[in-house]
Amino acid sequence: MKKKLVLIFSVFVTISGFSQTIFGNWNSYDEETNKIESVIEVYEKDSKAFAKIISISDSNRSAATCVECSGKRKNAAILGMNILTGLTKDGNEWSGGKILDPKNGKEYKCYLQLLDNNTLKLRGYIGISMFGRTAIWKRAKKN
Secondary structure, eight states: OOHHHHHHHHHHHHHHHHHHSSOOEEEEOOOOTTTEEEEEEEETTTTEEEEEEEEOOOHHHOOOOOOTTOOOTOBBSSSSEEEEEEEEEEEEEEEEEEEETTTTEEEEEEEEEEETTTTTEEEEESSSSTTEEEEEEEEEOOO
16 A cells, blocks of 8 residues: 555655646737737757747747847847757746747846746846746646
8 A cells, every 4th residue: 555655646746746847838918909929949968958940830920030039030030049048947937038029039137937837938038037027837738
C-alpha cells in the first residue's frame, strides 16, 4: 500500500511540476476583436526563454513581412520570426529580455508571469514597467 501511495504521489508531483511552465504554445489575441491572432511557441534555450510565431490565424496575413522592423528583421517573414528574446527566470517571473511588436517593428523590455497553468501575462514597456502594455495569452490546445 505504501509503495502505491509513493508512486501516485511521485506521478502527481512530476505531472504538476511539468504543467506549471511558461514553455509551450500560446494564443495571442487581437486587442480590438479579442480573437486569436497568432500562436506563439515559448521555448527554452541556454536557460533563457525565447518565443517565435508559429501560426497566424488570418490566412491573408500568413505571408506578411515586418516592414517596420530594422536590421535583419527588416522585410523578414513574420511567420517563424523570433519575437521574444533572452528572458531569465527571476522568482515567479521571467524578465530581462525584449519583445518585438511586428506590427510596428519596435522592441520593448518585457517580462512574463504565469498566472495559472493556462494563462500567461506578458508586460511590454519602455523604461519602467509603468509605461507599457499588458497582454494575456492563453495556452493553445494541442491538436
